[in-house]
Amino acid sequence: MTARTRLIMFLAAAAVIAGFFAAACSRLPPFGTPDHPYAARAVAAALAHRTANTVASVNFDIRAFDTLGEESILFGTVLGATLLLRRARDERHRRAEAERVMPTTRLFGTLLLPVTLVVGVYIVAHGQLSPGGGFQGGVVLATALHLAYVAADYRALKRLRPLTFLDVADSLAAASFTLVGLAGLVAGGAFLENVLPLGTFNQITSGGTVPVLNAAVGIEVASGLIALLAHFLDQAVELTDPDQHETGGD
Numbered sequence: 001m002t003a004r005t006r007l008i009m010f011l012a013a014a015a016v017i018a019g020f021f022a023a024a025c026s027r028l029p030p031f032g033t034p035d036h037p038y039a040a041r042a043v044a045a046a047l048a049h050r051t052a053n054t055v056a057s058v059n060f061d062i063r064a065f066d067t068l069g070e071e072s073i074l075f076g077t078v079l080g081a082t083l084l085l086r087r088a089r090d091e092r093h094r095r096a097e098a099e100r101v102m103p104t105t106r107l108f109g110t111l112l113l114p115v116t117l118v119v120g121v122y123i124v125a126h127g128q129l130s131p132g133g134g135f136q137g138g139v140v141l142a143t144a145l146h147l148a149y150v151a152a153d154y155r156a157l158k159r160l161r162p163l164t165f166l167d168v169a170d171s172l173a174a175a176s177f178t179l180v181g182l183a184g185l186v187a188g189g190a191f192l193e194n195v196l197p198l199g200t201f202n203q204i205t206s207g208g209t210v211p212v213l214n215a216a217v218g219i220e221v222a223s224g225l226i227a228l229l230a231h232f233l234d235q236a237v238e239l240t241d242p243d244q245h246e247t248g249g250d
Helices: 003-026 037-048 054-062 064-084 101-126 134-145 149-153 154-160 163-186 210-239 242-249
Strands: none
Touching: 037 054, 037 064, 054 064, 054 210, 064 163, 064 210, 101 134, 101 149, 101 210, 134 149, 134 210, 149 154, 154 210
16 A cells, blocks of 8 residues: 555545534534533433442443443454564573562562552442542552562562463453343343343442443453563563574673
8 A cells, every 4th residue: 555545545534534523513512501411411321320430330331332442452452462572483582580679679569569459459349439440440450460570570570470361361351341242132122231230329239230341341451451561571571582692692
């Protein structure tokens, strides 16, 4: 594909998007008005489905199909990194060397790692009740595990990181989002319709499918980020080019 063809395709797509964007903006309420139709509908839907966190209700109930796309982007990113960063034939594997870490850094990381794990689980589990959720909690969980790299070295991180298990968990969590959506069709509703019992408002089991989808996203984000960083760290720490290896040896 030539540069001219790519430019034409870009301009055509940009024109279509600009047209839809302008049409959408023309129907927005004017600035300074007390009328907020989307916010009113979102809050009403969250209360009707007993989800205390309106943002979680929007992400995993009102526009859950969009969230499925966002989750799929991360899954595709991890899959692409796995394929592109796999060990090549001309690369050599070397064992990561032990690193010297300041005692204060080691103490700080060792104490903070379990605390961060608990905070991450709490954010994921309570996403339908308070600010946070699967995306945010998943990032916290992935960050918690990599505190072992900061507090010790790469060898300690590899011992704590069950990469094969995380790859499976990433795939199952991504697939479970779609399976929950299909459950709505089986129950006689629409894809990703909230069909589970709604529970009691402001309780951890409330919200129907919202906490289920929230947990699936939390597992997928945490597993995906850990796997993604694993491939980059492997390239940086344990894989070397033969030419560079020979040059360094001289």
